[in-house]
Structure formats: C-alpha cells, structure tokens
Amino acid sequence: MDNVKPSVLRLEDITMQFGGVVAVNNLCLEVRKGEIIGLIGPNGAGKTTAFNVVTGVYAPTNGALYLNDNLIIANYPRGKMKEFYQGENKGKYTKSMILSPDRITKMGVARTFQNIRLFKDLTVFENVLIAKHMNIKANIFSATFRLNRKEEQWMREDAMSLLQILGLDKNKDDIASSLPYGKQRRLEIARALATKPSLLLLDEPAAGMNPQESDELMHFIGRIRDDFDLSILMIEHHMQLVMGVCERIYVLDYGIKIAEGNPAEIQNNPRVIEAYLGVDE
Amino acid sequence: MTKKTKTICSIIAGLVIAAFIFYVGEGVSSSSMLRTVLQLGTIYALVAVSMNLLNGFTGQFSLGQAGFMAIGAYTYAVLTIPVDKKANVYYLYGIADSLANVEIPLWLGIIAGGLLAAVLAAIVGAPVLRLKSDYFAIATLGFSEIVRILVGSSPFNRITNGSLGLNSIPGNPSYYTPFIVAGICIAIIVLILTSSYGRAFKAIREDEIAAEAMGIRLSTHKQMAFIISSFFTGISGALLAMYLGAITSTTFPIMLTYNILLIIVIGGMGSVTGSILAAFLVTAAKEWWLRFLDQTMMIGDFQVPLLRTGFRMVVFSIILMLVVLFWRKGIMGQKEFSWDGLLNLFKRVKNRLWGTKKGGTLNG
Numbered sequence: 268m269d270n271v272k273p274s275v276l277r278l279e280d281i282t283m284q285f286g287g288v289v290a291v292n293n294l295c296l297e298v299r300k301g302e303i304i305g306l307i308g309p310n311g312a313g314k315t316t317a318f319n320v321v322t323g324v325y326a327p328t329n330g331a332l333y334l335n336d337n338l339i340i341a342n343y344p345r346g347k348m349k350e351f352y353q354g355e356n357k358g359k360y361t362k363s364m365i366l367s368p369d370r371i372t373k374m375g376v377a378r379t380f381q382n383i384r385l386f387k388d389l390t391v392f393e394n395v396l397i398a399k400h401m402n403i404k405a406n407i408f409s410a411t412f413r414l415n416r417k418e419e420q421w422m423r424e425d426a427m428s429l430l431q432i433l434g435l436d437k438n439k440d441d442i443a444s445s446l447p448y449g450k451q452r453r454l455e456i457a458r459a460l461a462t463k464p465s466l467l468l469l470d471e472p473a474a475g476m477n478p479q480e481s482d483e484l485m486h487f488i489g490r491i492r493d494d495f496d497l498s499i500l501m502i503e504h505h506m507q508l509v510m511g512v513c514e515r516i517y518v519l520d521y522g523i524k525i526a527e528g529n530p531a532e533i534q535n536n537p538r539v540i541e542a543y544l545g546v547d548e
Numbered sequence: 549m550t551k552k553t554k555t556i557c558s559i560i561a562g563l564v565i566a567a568f569i570f571y572v573g574e575g576v577s578s579s580s581m582l583r584t585v586l587q588l589g590t591i592y593a594l595v596a597v598s599m600n601l602l603n604g605f606t607g608q609f610s611l612g613q614a615g616f617m618a619i620g621a622y623t624y625a626v627l628t629i630p631v632d633k634k635a636n637v638y639y640l641y642g643i644a645d646s647l648a649n650v651e652i653p654l655w656l657g658i659i660a661g662g663l664l665a666a667v668l669a670a671i672v673g674a675p676v677l678r679l680k681s682d683y684f685a686i687a688t689l690g691f692s693e694i695v696r697i698l699v700g701s702s703p704f705n706r707i708t709n710g711s712l713g714l715n716s717i718p719g720n721p722s723y724y725t726p727f728i729v730a731g732i733c734i735a736i737i738v739l740i741l742t743s744s745y746g747r748a749f750k751a752i753r754e755d756e757i758a759a760e761a762m763g764i765r766l767s768t769h770k771q772m773a774f775i776i777s778s779f780f781t782g783i784s785g786a787l788l789a790m791y792l793g794a795i796t797s798t799t800f801p802i803m804l805t806y807n808i809l810l811i812i813v814i815g816g817m818g819s820v821t822g823s824i825l826a827a828f829l830v831t832a833a834k835e836w837w838l839r840f841l842d843q844t845m846m847i848g849d850f851q852v853p854l855l856r857t858g859f860r861m862v863v864f865s866i867i868l869m870l871v872v873l874f875w876r877k878g879i880m881g882q883k884e885f886s887w888d889g890l891l892n893l894f895k896r897v898k899n900r901l902w903g904t905k906k907g908g909t910l911n912g
Binding site: 322372373402410 | 757761765766
C-alpha cells in the first residue's frame with residue numbers, strides 16, 4: 268500500500284561485525300518519502316551502529332545501502348574478515364563501495380548525535396553557518412580575498428532564516444555550550460537542517476528531556492518534516508514519543524530485527540514485549 | 549561603545565603603533581635593544597600566528613615549525629646570495645653548477661621560501677595528517693629534525709654549504725621590511741580565518757566527527773590548513789635569514805619550535821591578537837628584560853646565587869609551567885582583542901582596586 272511513495276533509504280542485509288562481535292546482523296530497513304520511522308530496542312541492540320553505517324562512519328561488513336534507489340554503499344567480508352565473518356548472506360554481495368561521512372552528508376543525509384556534538388565554543392549562528400560551508404563554490408583564494416561576497420551573504424541569510432524558523436534567532440550570538448539543554452538539542456537539529464537534507468537521522472532526540480519538552484519535541488519533529496519536506500529516521504527510548512509520532516517502527520535486539528510495523532502492531536507484539544520486559548521462566 | 553568610536557579608537561591605535569615603529573626606526577640608534585625586539589618580535593609574531601592557524605584554530609598540534617622555517621630560510625639564502633659573493637661563501641665545497649649564477653630579487657626569494665615550504669608540507673601532509681593528536685605532533689617533530697639534519701649534511705654540501713652554513717645573505721633593504729611583510733601576511737591569515745574556510749577549520753578543532761557530519765571533508769581541510777601554515781612559516785624563516793644575515797642548521801633547533809609554542813600558549817591558542825602580543829612580550833623578555841639573569845651579579849662582595857649563563861631559560865620554563873597551571877587560556881584565550889574587552893578589563897581592575905575600599909562586595 269505504501270508502494271506509491273518512492274524509497275529514500277533502503278538497507279539490504281546490512282551486517283556490521285567488530286572483531287568477533289556482530290553488532291548489527293542482516294538488517295533490512297526502508298524509509299519512504301515523507302515518513303517518520305522509529306528505530307527502537309534495548310541498550311546495546313545496535314541502533315546507533317546502524318546509524319553510523321548509514322552515515323558512513325563505519326563501513327558495513329556485508330550488505331548494501333541504497334539512497335533514493337541508487338546504490339551508494341556496499342561491502343562484503345574481505346581480508347581477515349573472510350574467516351571471522353559470522354553473519355548471514357555470505358557471498359551474496361561482491362562489490363565494495365565505501366563513502367566517507369562528508370560525502371554522504373552532501374548526498375542529503377543529515378544526522379544528530381546521541382550525546383550532543385555541537386561546536387561548543389562557537390556561537391549559535393556560526394554553528395549553523397558552518398553547515399553551509401559544504402556547498403561553497405568559492406575556493407580558498409577567492410574566499411580569502413572576499414570575491415564571493417554574494418555567496419557569503421546568501422549563506423548568512425539562509426542560516427539566519429533557519430534560526431528564525433526554529434526560534435533560535437534570539438540566541439544568535441550566544442556561545443553554543445551556554446544554551447539550555449533543550450535548545451542545544453534544537454540547535455543540533457537546526458545545524459543538520461542547514462545541510463538541506465532529504466533524510467534526517469535523529470539519535471535519541473528526547474534523551475534527557477522532561478515530559479513537557481519531549482511533548483514539544485514531538486510536535487516539532489512533525490512540523491519540520493512538513494516544512495522541510497523530509498523523511499525522518501529516529502532512534503528513541505521514549506515510547507510515548509515514538510508511538511505518537513512514528514508511522515512505522517523497527518525493533519532491534521542483539522543486532523537482529525525482531526519486529527516491524529505500525530505502533531499498534533509493535534505494542535502488541537509478544538517478541539517486543541519479551542525483549543523489553545524479559546520473560547517468565 | 550558605539551561602532552564609530554571603536555573605529556576611531558582603532559585608527560588612533562594603528563597610528564600610534566605606526567608612529568612608534570617609525571620613531572624607533574628614525575630616532576633610536578641602530579644598536580638599540582628596542583629595534584632588535586621590534587624586528588625579531590615581528591618575525592616571531594608571524595610564525596606564531598601561522599602556527600596558531602594550525603594548532604589553535606584547526607586543532608592539529610604540529611611541532612614542525614623549525615623545519616619549515618629552515619626550509620624558507622635556506623631557500624631564500626641560496627637563491628639571493630649575490631653571485632660575486634658566492635665563491636667566498638662556498639669556499640670549501642664549491643657550489644652546485646645550476647645555482648652558481650642564480651640571484652633573484654629579494655621579494656621573490658621570500659615568496660620562493662614560502663612556496664617550497666608549502667610544497668614540502670603538501671608532500672609530508674598527505675600521510676602525516678592521517679595521524680591523530682599526539683602522533684601527529686611526533687611525526688611533525690620528526691620531520692623538523694630530518695630537515696635540520698639534512699640541510700647540515702654532506703650530500704647537500706654544494707647547495708646548503710653543509711655544517712658551515714650560509715652567510716652574506718642580503719639583509720633587510722630597509723628597517724621597515726619585516727613589518728610590512730609580516731603585516732601583509734598576518735592580514736591574509738586573518739582574512740582566511742574569518743572566511744568560510746576559517747569557520748570550517750574551527751569546526752574541525754571543535755569536533756572532528758561533527759564537522760565531518762556537516763559535510764566538511766577532513767582530509768582536504770586539514771591539508772589546506774597545514775599548507776597555508778607552512779607557507780607563512782616558510783616566509784617567516786626567510787625573514788629570519790634576512791634579519792640574521794647568516795644561518796646554519798643549528799639556527800633552527802627544536803628549541804625554536806618550543807619558543808613559538810611558548811608564545812602561542814601565553815598568547816592564547818586560537819587568538820591572533822594574543823599571539824602577536826605574546827610574540828613581542830616573550831621576545832622582549834628573552835632578549836632584553838631577562839638578560840640580567842644570565843650575568844653574574846655582585847652586590848658588594850656577595851654573589852647573587854643562581855644567576856649564570858642559561859638561568860634565563862630556567863626562569864622561562866618556569867613561566868611556561870605557571871601559565872599552563874594557572875592561566876591555561878593565556879592572555880586572550882580564544883578571544884580576539886576588542887575595545888569592549890579592554891573597557892571591561894579596566895572596569896574589573898578599577899573594581900579590584902577601589903571597589904573593596906568602599907565596602908562593596910566583589911564578584912570575581
């Protein structure tokens with residue numbers, strides 16, 4: 268039924284193995300245009316590892332990753348990993364394509380981090396402005412001698428309007444680390460949006476927030492999806508938020524996908540309940 | 549303070565500095581300590597600012613400055629020593645045939661020094677910049693030593709004159725040369741730092757992972773910072789050769805790098821004005837104010853203990869330790885000089901001195 272919407276992100280049989288530890292095993296996941304997808308699971312289930320594979324921080328051990336139906340990342344067990352590989356689908360992939368995180372950001376995938384990673388000693392405005400640097404046309408000479416005034420002007424205006432939309436314009440000249448926690452989270456999202464993504468990855472956006480703040484965040488996430496024409500994939504532990512905002516949810520446990528479906532299905536899925544609450548023996 | 553008064557203050561301050569440099573140039577005898585400190589301080593200010601570009605702004609802790617200065621200095625010297633003096637300079641080993649008739653204008657020599665340093669930085673940078681923090685520092689330190697040993701070694705006798713070093717290097721055409729060259733270079737560095745690329749450098753310093761997630765390509769940007777920093781370090785090396793008139797490989801020991809490190813730590817990692825200020829302070833202290841520590845002093849029949857050759861450096865090291873322990877941010881921290889900052893400082897000092905007497909409470 269969802270087949271009408273084009274696919275934005277597709278993970279096929281992604282396996283990530285560190286030494287002898289399989290952090291993510293054979294993960295298949297799809298994000299379609301305009302969707303808000305949740306990725307949940309107990310601590311250590313491999314959610315952030317999956318994010319790091321999507322954003323190019325790690326190269327997967329096996330599997331393929333498509334962005335807008337174009338293959339961008341692929342790998343198969345090579346070298347020493349050939350012997351140690353414990354995942355499935357060995358031999359299915361024979362191609363190796365690895366991209367660095369900056370390339371993936373340029374392709375329209377932006378992210379936030381679990382433990383906020385702002386440019387702490389720079390101002391709020393500079394934080395957003397830096398995200399505009401990746402599309403700069405001027406080389407270092409013309410930028411130095413200010414031959415790109417128009418471009419610079421455009422970058423500043425763009426960054427400023429983004430701050431206004433997200434309600435951070437009053438804090439423009441504040442040092443990022445001096446902002447209250449909720450605003451730091453919001454600034455991190457603003458900074459990610461400044462790269463003009465088509466897919467936004469949020470890693471525990473509600474971590475450390477009180478119920479009221481996370482309620483605001485829920486509306487905020489829905490709003491930016493509409494305003495910026497985004498698809499969103501988010502990791503979150505806050506069940507109320509996940510159930511409230513996500514259209515589909517994937518559940519990971521020990522690196523394996525144990526369930527997927529809409530919030531109601533997930534809530535009643537016995538395997539999910541088992542993973543979260545444990546079982547009586 | 550309004551913007552207008554700030555501009556007026558800046559213009560006045562600029563004129564005062566220019567007038568001071570002019571006064572020292574015209575009115576003070578050429579053997580005066582003040583002249584030495586101003587000229588040497590300017591050269592150190594340029595090295596410090598370019599080292600700060602890499603260490604303080606991009607967060608790549610390099611210790612290769614002495615090596616790049618040596619490259620700049622030797623390039624300048626080899627290319628500009630007058631042809632008729634070359635026979636004298638290279639009396640022992642002779643000169644390489646291809647260099648025997650080379651004598652280029654001084655300004656071209658300075659730029660050539662910077663360019664060669666930049667080219668070597670590009671070659672060395674590709675592998676070395678993959679290393680993180682401490683390992684990068686060790687690798688650049690090693691590079692600096694390799695350069696120093698190579699320029700003094702026999703295979704290069706006919707170019708660098710081996711351990712004899714080079715002399716008869718054409719000096720400053722005028723007393724003002726170092727100020728003009730260093731001034732232009734520092735202005736360019738400031739322009740780079742305030743451009744979009746400068747912001748990207750700062751982002752890398754703040755958080756490499758986040759910078760990469762913002763689409764900043766780490767390898768090219770680190771490489772850029774390394775090359776730019778080395779280019780201007782090379783130029784300052786050429787200026788030093790110009791100032792000294794004679795160089796050997798021992799002119800560029802590791803201690804030189806540490807001296808500059810001392811300047812940027814005292815001035816504040818990540819502050820251009822701090823580096824400039826500290827360059828003059830440190831040079832004045834080292835060459836002038838603390839000289840007495842190196843001489844034995846007699847008061848009547850009593851010889852003041854500890855004062856002897858080399859004690860100056862001990863005091864210097866203690867100052868560095870104190871700065872790192874109690875004043876880690878240095879004079880300026882990551883801030884730049886601003887009139888508002890100066891005004892605040894005056895207010896704070898005023899409160900300290902007079903605030904308590906009135907019985908008012910004191911906040912920091």
